[in-house]
Amino acid sequence: MTQTRTTLDVAYDEDYQLWLQLTVQKLRSGEYESVDWECLIDEIESMGKRDRHRLKSNLIILLMHLLKWDVQAEKRSGSWESSIIEHRRRIIDDLEDSPSLKPYLITILDSAYDTARRRAKAETGLPLQAFPANCSYSIDKILDNS
Known part of the structure; x- marks a missing residue:
């Protein structure tokens, strides 16, 4: 019809x-x-995708700054620390609002780390090998505010 x-x-x-x-x-x-049920269903599906995309984006930025913080201790800045605090807070807030996203966070960790590693290389000018090939940060460490 x-x-x-x-x-x-x-x-x-x-x-x-x-x-x-x-x-x-x-x-x-x-x-x-x-x-308009078709559009409404599409929009609800899109909301979930946006939430996952936002979570991954914040994770990449957090990991990138953690890498720079660890590898370039002599260049640590308030800006890096502020970014670490802010993106950690965003991830924690998202997980508090939607605890079901935590398994997704675990699933994307390796991919996000690879992207963060490449971005850290680009921002620092250091060779890619300066950053550990595998993620040494556990989810608990990534989310640790202390």
């Missing part, structure tokens, strides 16, 4: 924030038959 484009469909294509507002309004008022 083909469906004509409704105001809600057009809003999704043309104005994402308006689409969100209209969808919430329809859900709250019980107008379930007029909800």
